Amino acid sequence: MEDLPKITVVPPGPKAKKIVALDTRYLATSTKAAPIVAERAKGAIAWDVDGNRYLDFTSGIGVVNTGHCHPAVVKAVQEQAARMFHFAGTDFYNAPQAELAQTLCEVTPGKFEKKVFYTNSGAESVEAAIKLSRWTSQRKQFIGFTGAFHGRTMGALSITASKAVHRDRFFPMMPGVTHIPFAYCYRCPYKMQYPSCDVWCARILEEVYFQGALPPTEVAAMFIESVQGEGGYIPAPPKWIQAMREITKRNGIILVDDEVQAGFGRTGKWFAIEHSGIEPDVICLAKGMGSGVPIGAIVFRKELDFGVQGAHSNTYGGNLLAVASTKATIEVIKKERLVENSAKQGRYLRKRLEELAEAHDGIGDVRGLGLMQMTEFVKDRRTKERDPKFRDAVEVEAYRRGLLLLGCGRSGIRYIPPLIVTKRQIDAAMDILDASMRAAKK
Numbered sequence: 001m002e003d004l005p006k007i008t009v010v011p012p013g014p015k016a017k018k019i020v021a022l023d024t025r026y027l028a029t030s031t032k033a034a035p036i037v038a039e040r041a042k043g044a045i046a047w048d049v050d051g052n053r054y055l056d057f058t059s060g061i062g063v064v065n066t067g068h069c070h071p072a073v074v075k076a077v078q079e080q081a082a083r084m085f086h087f088a089g090t091d092f093y094n095a096p097q098a099e100l101a102q103t104l105c106e107v108t109p110g111k112f113e114k115k116v117f118y119t120n121s122g123a124e125s126v127e128a129a130i131k132l133s134r135w136t137s138q139r140k141q142f143i144g145f146t147g148a149f150h151g152r153t154m155g156a157l158s159i160t161a162s163k164a165v166h167r168d169r170f171f172p173m174m175p176g177v178t179h180i181p182f183a184y185c186y187r188c189p190y191k192m193q194y195p196s197c198d199v200w201c202a203r204i205l206e207e208v209y210f211q212g213a214l215p216p217t218e219v220a221a222m223f224i225e226s227v228q229g230e231g232g233y234i235p236a237p238p239k240w241i242q243a244m245r246e247i248t249k250r251n252g253i254i255l256v257d258d259e260v261q262a263g264f265g266r267t268g269k270w271f272a273i274e275h276s277g278i279e280p281d282v283i284c285l286a287k288g289m290g291s292g293v294p295i296g297a298i299v300f301r302k303e304l305d306f307g308v309q310g311a312h313s314n315t316y317g318g319n320l321l322a323v324a325s326t327k328a329t330i331e332v333i334k335k336e337r338l339v340e341n342s343a344k345q346g347r348y349l350r351k352r353l354e355e356l357a358e359a360h361d362g363i364g365d366v367r368g369l370g371l372m373q374m375t376e377f378v379k380d381r382r383t384k385e386r387d388p389k390f391r392d393a394v395e396v397e398a399y400r401r402g403l404l405l406l407g408c409g410r411s412g413i414r415y416i417p418p419l420i421v422t423k424r425q426i427d428a429a430m431d432i433l434d435a436s437m438r439a440a441k442k
């Protein structure tokens with residue numbers, strides 16, 4: 001069956017090895033996770049250059065939510081390519097950009113008038129949110145969180161704090177970012193218990209920070225991921241997010257919700273923040289938005305707009321191929337009820353992961369929302385000592401058996417199949433994961 005994996009040559013096969021060597025010779029060192037050389041992909045399945053077939057539980061880092069090469073998305077991009085690639089929508093006007101902006105304002109949370117600025121990546125969305133917040137508030141300071149990941153350009157990197165290697169040798173950062181501990185309940189930075197802690201990690205802002213080092217009148221914006229992504233797939237309790245909304249509102253601070261990884265149906269709702277029922281002021285988008293054609297956007301309260309020509313712009317934002325892809329992506333998500341499928345299959349995936357956690361004591365925690373799930377690997381459940389070596393070994397055993405996975409946090413694996421994934425594919429993936437953990441333990 002073409003919807004399940006099949007390994008004929010243990011990867012990397014001979015053709016893959018050649019390309020890995022060529023890549024290593026000519027491409028800058030970045031973040032390579034495995035010597036898998038993909039050639040084509042369809043739905044939740046990818047083929048490598050040696051003819052191996054994999055189940056893709058990475059979705060191109062949470063990008064191809066509609067599945068690889070969804071026919072409706074392919075058709076929309078092909079038709080647009082024949083019509084016009086690019087016409088500098090920041091300088092001139094075109095219908096697809098304006099229509100998509102209207103749709104984005106409709107699907108994103110917030111029952112108020114909004115506007116859109118198009119970008120080309122998640123980091124560029126975060127940069128736009130930084131600039132919009134400073135411009136509008138005329139304040140200079142920002143609040144970020146430990147474990148946060150918002151991208152690698154200098155502004156976004158200054159708010160990022162998930163791994164020291166991202167920031168090492170890149171100082172000085174943009175001045176004015178205060179990082180406070182995130183609501184990571186499995187490893188509470190204050191050694192408290194939820195819910196008896198009464199979300200102290202939110203209350204500490206007004207009770208400690210705003211009383212001393214950080215006058216709230218200086219703070220332009222707070223950047224949150226309601227489910228931290230790269231930092232370890234950590235869903236913050238809704239009560240924490242609600243508390244942050246109240247605190248930011250009380251102090252005139254713009255609340256920026258980074259949905260770059262968690263958005264577009266990934267968590268079983270259109271946007272992760274909807275699990276807490278609050279309305280952010282600015283939403284950062286990218287990844288799942290374009291099904292693989294690079295695009296991002298910020299969607300924000302209308303009154304925050306720059307309002308002055310030239311204050312902010314770019315060349316490619318809202319590129320027409322990417323806009324066509326995004327319009328088709330949104331239609332597919334609605335028509336095929338992919339948000340509902342994400343919630344449904346996410347529940348099943350979670351159940352299977354919890355069953356595996358019963359059988360394998362190397363799994364310390366299982367968490368996530370919808371099809372944004374993770375397992376955190378530990379040496380000892382009581383001490384919670386992290387086990388990154390075991391995590392890495394599981395990933396290798398998994399791809400050798402035809403399951404593609406990506407790590408997150410310091411010792412976690414994320415499970416993020418396309419939202420079209422079937423129960424049968426989840427079962428196949430969990431069987432491979434089970435076998436991989438057994439093999440990695442030896």
Ligand SMILES: Cc1ncc(COP(=O)(O)O)c(C=O)c1O
Pocket residue numbers: 061121122123124126149150151152225229230258259260261262286287
């Ligand atoms: C939450 C979040 N924000 C921003 C980014 C940066 O996006 P990009 O890699 O497209 O710049 C990422 C990327 O992983 C992300 O997960």
